Amino acid sequence: MLRMILALILSAAVVLLTGPKFIAWLRKLKLGQTIYELGPQSHQKKQGTPIMGGLIIALGCVVAFVVCGATLGAWDHMLALLFVALGSMAVGFGDDWIKMVKKRHEGLTPKQKIIGQAVVCVGFALYCYLHPDVGSKVIIPFVNVEWDLGIFYIPLLALTVLFMVNSANLQDGLDGILSSVTAVGCIGWASIAIIMYVTVGLPEYTESLGAQSFVDYLGNAVYGDYATIAVFALALCGACIGFLRFNHYPATVFMGDTGSMFIGGAVVGMAMLLRQPFLLLLIGFTCVMSSVSVILQRYYFKLTRKLTGTPKRLFKMSPLHHHFELCGMKETKIVLMYAIVTAVLSAIAVLSVII
DSSP: HHHHEEEEEEEEEEEEHHHHHHHOOOHHHHHHHHHHSSSOOOGGTTTTTTOOOOHHHHHHHHHHHHHHGGGGOOOOHHHHHHHHHHHHHHHHHHHHHHHHHHHHTTTSSSHHHHHHHHHHHHHHHHHHOOOOOTEEEEEETTTTEEEOOOGGGHHHEEEEEEEHHHHHHHHHHHHHHHHHHHHHHHHHHHHHHHHHHTTTTTHHHHHHHOSSSSSHHHHOOOOHHHHHHHHHHHHHHHHHHHHHHHHHSOOOOOOOHHHHHHHHHHHHHHHHHHOGGGGHHHHHHHHHHHHOOOOOHHHHHHHHHHHHSSSOSSSSSHHHHHHHHHTTOHHHOOOOOOOOHHHHHHHHHHHHHHO
């Protein structure tokens, strides 16, 4: 437990200490956000705000994770989490770099982005499928039943990684919104990992080593995959809390695709290693709805144009947070609403593991 608390504090401290100089460096390089006219008009004042701040989120998270999790013994899971998070971030960084430095507003081409993400998604899905402690079985929440997907695990979970990484990217549209929901959601993921560490690890430890008490278990069983995931979750939580110091409204830096894709990869990685991908629908609900709202908007527009000749929009603007914004809600209220929804659904997700 001490490692987990230290991971949260250390990651936040790294972000808070490196943030000011890093933001000044971004300003010096003139790596600022381009705000397009199609977006909400209130966002035009954000023109030129430094981008790629997600690098300090990744720095804080990775440093704290390695320092606090190195002695837990689960190096395979550590490397896998770093692979899916940093691999996803690499695609986002490439997109941001081309937009900001190469001045190509479209960034990576769709083909380049899909190829890069496919390598990460399929590679991580294969790791989970072949790992003896993960395998092809996923847990159904609330009923605690395992569903064996067999060989179909690989394409289905690879698509899940792809969907969640891009959903996180879509949600990063308001000051502090993705940082807030991620910080709250990571507390949920850490709680789930700790519960599984106790309920799954304790019986196994007791049977194999003859531990006589729960205190004995906590004192000696410091090695485990679940503990590693809990440390990672709180390291990411701390990094996002630290980043909110610079990213809350009005933001002095944006995380960019670099940060949003790092977060997306990190969160879906934890869910898959815990064999709890269905809980992404609860803890990651706001991210999921960002993608769903974009999909619904697009198909409703096409359907009404085909049926009536006059295209209509289901929402004033997608993703959904922009719809709320154009309905008159302030950014700060939308961010607070999303954080509260995430907190409530995260609590339900934790209860689903306990039941």
